[in-house]
Amino acid sequence: MNIVVLVKQVPDSGADRNLRTDDNTVDRGSANNVINEMDEYAIEEALKIKEAHGGEVTVLTMGPDRATESIRKALSMGPDKAVHVVDDALHGSCAVATSKVLAAALGTLNADLVICGAESTDGRVQVMPHMIAERLGVAALTGARKLTVDGGTLTVERQTEEGYEVVTASTPAVVSVWDTINEPRYPSFKGIMAAKKKPVQTLSLGDLGVAPAEVGFDGATSAVLEHSKRPPRSGGAKITDEGEGGVKLVEFLATEKFV
Amino acid sequence: MSEVLVVVEATREFGVKKVTLEMLTLARELGTPSAVVLGGAGAAEALSAKLGEYGAEKIYAAESEEIDGYLVAPKATVLAELVKRVEPAAVLLASSQEGKEIAARLAVKLDNGILTDVVALDADGTATQVAFAGSTIVKSKVTRGLPLVTLRPNSVNPVPAAATPAVEQLTVTVTDTDKLAKVVDRVAEQKGSRPELTEASVVVSGGRGVGNADNFKLVEELADLLGGAVGASRAAVDSGFYPHQFQVGQTGKTVSPQLYIALGISGAIQHRAGMQTSKTIVAVNKDAEAPIFELADFGVVGDLFKVVPQAAEEIRKRK
Numbered sequence: 001m002n003i004v005v006l007v008k009q010v011p012d013s014g015a016d017r018n019l020r021t022d023d024n025t026v027d028r029g030s031a032n033n034v035i036n037e038m039d040e041y042a043i044e045e046a047l048k049i050k051e052a053h054g055g056e057v058t059v060l061t062m063g064p065d066r067a068t069e070s071i072r073k074a075l076s077m078g079p080d081k082a083v084h085v086v087d088d089a090l091h092g093s094c095a096v097a098t099s100k101v102l103a104a105a106l107g108t109l110n111a112d113l114v115i116c117g118a119e120s121t122d123g124r125v126q127v128m129p130h131m132i133a134e135r136l137g138v139a140a141l142t143g144a145r146k147l148t149v150d151g152g153t154l155t156v157e158r159q160t161e162e163g164y165e166v167v168t169a170s171t172p173a174v175v176s177v178w179d180t181i182n183e184p185r186y187p188s189f190k191g192i193m194a195a196k197k198k199p200v201q202t203l204s205l206g207d208l209g210v211a212p213a214e215v216g217f218d219g220a221t222s223a224v225l226e227h228s229k230r231p232p233r234s235g236g237a238k239i240t241d242e243g244e245g246g247v248k249l250v251e252f253l254a255t256e257k258f259v
Numbered sequence: 260m261s262e263v264l265v266v267v268e269a270t271r272e273f274g275v276k277k278v279t280l281e282m283l284t285l286a287r288e289l290g291t292p293s294a295v296v297l298g299g300a301g302a303a304e305a306l307s308a309k310l311g312e313y314g315a316e317k318i319y320a321a322e323s324e325e326i327d328g329y330l331v332a333p334k335a336t337v338l339a340e341l342v343k344r345v346e347p348a349a350v351l352l353a354s355s356q357e358g359k360e361i362a363a364r365l366a367v368k369l370d371n372g373i374l375t376d377v378v379a380l381d382a383d384g385t386a387t388q389v390a391f392a393g394s395t396i397v398k399s400k401v402t403r404g405l406p407l408v409t410l411r412p413n414s415v416n417p418v419p420a421a422a423t424p425a426v427e428q429l430t431v432t433v434t435d436t437d438k439l440a441k442v443v444d445r446v447a448e449q450k451g452s453r454p455e456l457t458e459a460s461v462v463v464s465g466g467r468g469v470g471n472a473d474n475f476k477l478v479e480e481l482a483d484l485l486g487g488a489v490g491a492s493r494a495a496v497d498s499g500f501y502p503h504q505f506q507v508g509q510t511g512k513t514v515s516p517q518l519y520i521a522l523g524i525s526g527a528i529q530h531r532a533g534m535q536t537s538k539t540i541v542a543v544n545k546d547a548e549a550p551i552f553e554l555a556d557f558g559v560v561g562d563l564f565k566v567v568p569q570a571a572e573e574i575r576k577r578k
Contacts, residue, residue, distance in 0.1 A: 013509050014528050017391040024397075037510065095373060096366050121509055122391070125375045126356065127363030130331065134367040139439030140330065143356055145503070155443075159504050161355075161455055162270055163448035167330055169440045179510050180503045221372030221403040225385065228396050233535060233554045240547070241561025246569025249541065250577070252557040256539055258461065258485060258518050259574055 001055035001149070001171070003046045004109050005079065006102065006116035006128070008036045009063050009070040013121040023217070024224035025092055026122055028064065035070045038117025040077070041177050044184040046115050047078045049149050056080050058109060062090065062101055068200070075195035076187035082200045083109065089205055089212035094220040095123075099131030101215060104208040106136060112171040113154070118143050118178045129176040139169030145180040261348035263290040265315070266297065266338065266361065267306060268353040270455075275309040277458045278353040280417035282410050283313040287420060289382055290348040293317040294424065295341065297334040297361075299327035303426060314420040323431040330440035331357060333433040335364030341429065342369060347405065349384070354409040355457070362409050371404030376513075378414040380406065392509060392532030412457040413515045448502075454488050456505060461487030461518045462537070464507055466530070467494040468523020468544060468563060475501050477567050478522055484574045490514065490534075492524045508533035522563050526551025543567065 011017045011031030018027040046057045059074045059082040061067050071082045085105050093101070106114060119126040126142075133140035141147075144156035145164070152171045157164050159178070187195070205212055213219055239248055253259040263286035268276045279294075286292035294315040296303040303320035310318055321337045338361065342350060350365070352358035354376045366373040379387040384406040388397045401407060456462065463485065465478035475489070482489045491501035493508050507514055509532035519537035524530055526542070526549055534540070535554055542555035543563045552558040559566050 013392070013532065017394070019390070019395060019397070095363075096370065099367060124513075126359045127366070127373065127375065130360045130363040131367050134332075134335070134364045137436045140332075140360075141440055142330070142360060160445075161504070162272065163446045165442050166444035166446070167440050167442050173439070178503075221366070221370070222374055222399055222401045225398045225400055227390070227398070230389070230394055230396050232394075233540070235553045235558065236556035238547075238552050238555070238558040238560065241559055241566050244569075245543070245559040245561045245566040246571075247573050249543070249557065249559055249566065249570045250573040252541065253485075253518070253574075254577070256518070256556075258539075259577055 001049060001053050001112045002110060003049060003055060003113045003115060004058045004060050004106060004111040005039070005042050005046045006114065007039045007043070007059050007061045007070060007074045008120050009033050009061065009067040010036045010120050010122040013037070017122070019224070019227045023092065024227055028066065033066060033070065035073055036117055036120040038119060038121070038177070038179060040184040041179050041181055042115040042117050043074055043077050043079060044182045045147060045177055048182065049113070053149060058083060060102065060105055060109065061085070062098060062105070064091070071200055072195050073187070075198045076192040077185060078191060081198055084200055084202045085208070086202055087205045089216045092217035092220060093215045094222050095125055095127050095131065096221045097215040097219045099128060099135060101205070101208065101210055102128070103132050103135035104210050105203060106132065108208070114174040116174070116176050118176045129174045133174045139173040141167050141169055141173060142176040144175055144177045147175055147177065147181065260290040262293045262317070262345055264293055264295050264342065264345070264347045264350045266295045266350070266352040266358065267310065268355060268358060269306055275306050276353070276455070277417060278355070278410060278412040280313045281412070281415040282351045282353065283310065283315055284417050285380060285410065285415050286351060287314050289380065291316050293319060293347070295319045295321070295338065297321050297326050297337060299324060307424060307426060311422050311424045312419050313417060314422045315424045316422050318424045318426045319429055320426055321429040321431050325431055325433050325438065328442055329438050330442060331360045332364060332437040332440065333431070335361050335368060336433050336437050337429060337431055338365055339368040349406040349408065352409045354411040358409050362407055366407055369404055371407050372401035373407045374399055374401060375409045376411045377408045378411050380408055389536060392528065393536040411513070411515070453482065454486070456488045456490055456507070456512050457514055459488035459514070460516050461485045462490050462507070462514050462516045463487050463520045463522065464490035464492060464524060465495055465501065465522045466492035466524030467498065469495060469500055472500045477564070480571055481520065481567055484571055485518070487518070492530045521551050522567060524551055525549045526554065
């Protein structure tokens, strides 16, 4: 099975993150840039399918030059190769335009299965799998907590608020996964060394037949007008329980009219 | 005034979800609210009274097994046709998994911008979003097409405004490509009568400090006494104390209730990401240095196994 995993480089969600003051885009310059956490689960799932059914795993990333670091990190887990869509004109692209570029790149890769994380930790927008599926005219099985591959038939369990749904589709398809689906492996030393030699193909907008005016700020379908830091919360009263902690807690709730 | 389409979210068990009432309330500020019910046969009938109560002047009902039996694609197709026909002033959906997914497909079909996790929307289409785990406030706008917006639950105070909606049945015409992802089973999981996590006014969450799955009964008891939902930190979920759908945090649900009570949760950034926009935060933790206390309006340093039962008892006394 020919599997493509979408990998996004994002600012580390464990550290302070900012938007740039000049153009309102994500500040990558001052951030610790890492693989979107959920994408590691997507890579793991792809590798497990390859191990069980054979095939090839390709990492696909759209991002600036520095996304190369994340691509190598992804490859060190075990995928065979990578494709990096990189073009200065992409800076400032909205989700709609991004899906156009990724769909165009996927068009060159002939994937049976596209796996991605259910959301990225920077935007948490969750729209990409369905946008790409809509453009490619393939099924999207999103939010999987379990994926079963049986020949060309895919079955996922997806968590809903009332329980879960079992959804099936035939390949080709896009599947997005939550972090409940598996436990991603750590790259081995051998894997890290091997990743340095794995092929990474770079594609420009020209290679994909996408005009620069369709992406970036010019092609964006939405715009950030302004942004500001939310004032940090300040802690209030803190008491130490000396036998009356529960009562005092309820007294607080009562003054706030919750009880 | 132009119509504003509100895509209805409802559950089989509880009917119209609160976020739908929030969207109808918001829609009244922007134009004339029209509710869109996308579901199986008879779906609109069961919901129409509630939708009218909150000001829906019209209900578009698309009812078909083709809508219910496949993941979101048929819904997006029906909605896209409706949008082209009525040219609404805006389209509002819930910022839930399904709401975002329908909106995603609609954005591509209409080549239209999309804004998700919106907490406020002005009449001129300027949206307010909260980004980066609640640390950044963003003002943004759709610059191509109409405002296509998903609203985060607990953003608008739902206010009734009675209307008598006219119901229009939509003809459902979907393509084969819309029927690629087939729902073969829906399994309901026990959750009792508690409110849904993202919609609840009160959320009581447990963390690693709760110790084991059995002890979560304490968390549930306090939640039930306050009419709240139960949440869990990632550490608690990863340890198998509580199911994943109740996880609050960066890789779980984002909640913004009136009251959030954190029990045995240290307050790692992963967790704070999902709850720090809550109006009032209360924390119980035995570690006085736990970062959760930096957020808490009221903190108790102590053993939750002593503090929580005493608090529960005190609430019962006051009832």
